[in-house]
Amino acid sequence: MKRPARWFDGLRARMAAALLVALLAQFIGGEIIFERIEAARIERAHARRLAERLVIAGKLAESHADAVTAMNGLWAPSLVVARTPVPPAGMGGAGRADLAAVAEVMVAARPQLAGVPLRLARDGATLRGGVRLADGSWLHFRETDYFSGNSMLLHYTASVLLLVACVVLMALLFGRMLGRPLRRIAEAAERVGGAEAVPIAVEGPREVRQVAAAFERMQARLLNHVREREQSLAAMSHDLRTPLARLRLNLATVEDGETRAALKEDVAEMETFVTSVLDYLRGDEAEHAQRADVASILMTVVDEAHDRGEAVDYHGPDRVELLTRPVKLKRLIRNIVQNATRHAGSARVRLEADAVAVVIFVDDDGPGIPETQMQTVFEPFARIDPARGRHTGGVGLGLTIARRLSERLGGTIALANREEGGLRVTICLPRLDRLT
Structure with a gap:
């Protein structure tokens, strides 16, 4: 199994990454939803404003010959209008879904446009179209940047970065508070195995304190178990020295020299074994x-x-x-x-x-x-x-x-x-x- 990268292997890094991912998901998801709602609201406002201007422009164009020029001076360059006797070329009805929505909002905003021929077309972010006036002439219009809209995320980049930095810093601090007692428990576990119990600071959240307390109880049980076995073996090895000493004294009564030499060798080997076992056990003395x-x-x-x-x-x-x-x-x-x-x-x-x-x-x-x-x-x-x-x-x-x-x-x-x-x-x- 492949281990994660070293920088991502700690508790603090994983907490920070989890909070960061959750924050970004919430922020980006909320921004997308908000942007769609805001875009729809802005589009309806654009459509209502355009409908109002077209109704005003139509009435003024019918009563004043130079009204179109005055209105262009007032609304240009965002909205340009022109009065011609022919309908705009290359346009049909508002058949597209987005254009149909625009026409629907315009008619809802200005009922005067209901039943009036209205033609719309889209060129990128520009909305072009024409509406027929009461005298049969057509009022052409072109509104630039009608469909344009920048993501609010780009406008708040500095705020987003500051918020992310704060979240990461808080995650690292909380991770440190949680990880420090765990690290101490791990360090204590590495030192377990000596003659004395390793003290552990019982601190941190309740679950960490429970782990530390359980570790201390386990350590005490292990040490007691090991000490009992070592004491038993040491006592046995020590007690064997007495019969070995008697055997060495009794060897002097053996008359056969060859037998006496073999027995001495066996006794020496047993004494060496007892000494080695005692040395082995003394390695854990404090x-x-x-x-x-x-x-x-x-x-x-x-x-x-x-x-x-x-x-x-x-x-x-x-x-x-x-x-x-x-x-x-x-x-x-x-x-x-x-x-x-x-x-x-x-x-x-x-x-x-x-x-x-x-x-x-x-x-x-x-x-x-x-x-x-x-x-x-x-x-x-x-x-x-x-x-x-x-x-x-x-x-x-x-x-x-x-x-x-x-x-x-x-x-x-x-x-x-x-x-x-x-x-x-x-x-x-x-x-x-x-x-x-």
Whole structure:
């Protein structure tokens, strides 16, 4: 389905367009009706005035020889009359509908014209004709601009434009009043998903207030539901540590060395799984945003890797400040670095920053990830090769935790295979005035 143009996709624009169309339809339709009524009224007035003048001209022409000249001096150039002994040529009776209407109005205005031969013709906006006088002569006449009439719409163009501008401005203002609370609800919906409820200002019309209140109730129910599930899973994972610790102590009583080694490996895998689940759940813990030195956090993670005997290097500036959540950022970078050293044996961390964003690159020389599974690896407990996960100690939550942490920091994370081999993880953190 084709989406509407961007400028027409907002509530204010659609309200303004609807009111504008309604206004134009009403104005133009009313103008057309008014113009037809006015044209008919003016035409009747023209016909009555013409009939009166012809009756006067006929009586004066019969009694005074120079009356025609005097009348032309009085009425010209709009009306010109002439007295001749012959009827006007090229004219019949008023057979056309418009001419018949003119003749009907003239006779109704001046009954003296009833039964008198009257011939009419039309040349554009000019009405020509002749009427026979009592002595048998004919009085010819020509009235210019008889059928002309300009649309009143053209005369009121400035008023129409001013009225349209006022309507559009009012529509935009009302649309803003209605759209602002809706926009706030949409912005709040985008921020939902953290550890805390997102406050919503309940304002605007009654229906919008009802939507905001319903949204807050839905948000509270969702958070309660998620917290209950997370607390249950966290409690289970935490309680598993006690029997695991007892199992580790009891392994010392196993005499067979091979069996003892296999059991230790299983216990270690279970402890890794429990730790990963707890790390996954800790990603939603509340943390206040504050300004922190990203470079210092990265160098700290690299130093920790060195202490574990891992080959990790840092390249970048010595100090880059960013409004962020330092604990989550450190956990995110540590997770990515450990994932790289686990699968590739080494990692290189690089930091770049500008006025728009802070970008962190973590490169390794490992086998990379097939292009078809670039998004799959972000799913919980997803593994490219289950057997490989057993050998490296992963449980399939590393990249899932990384994506969740990057989202909590307002950033993005992306994977890409390097041309020279290995995997590149790119974490982009925009410079924001506040974090949701």
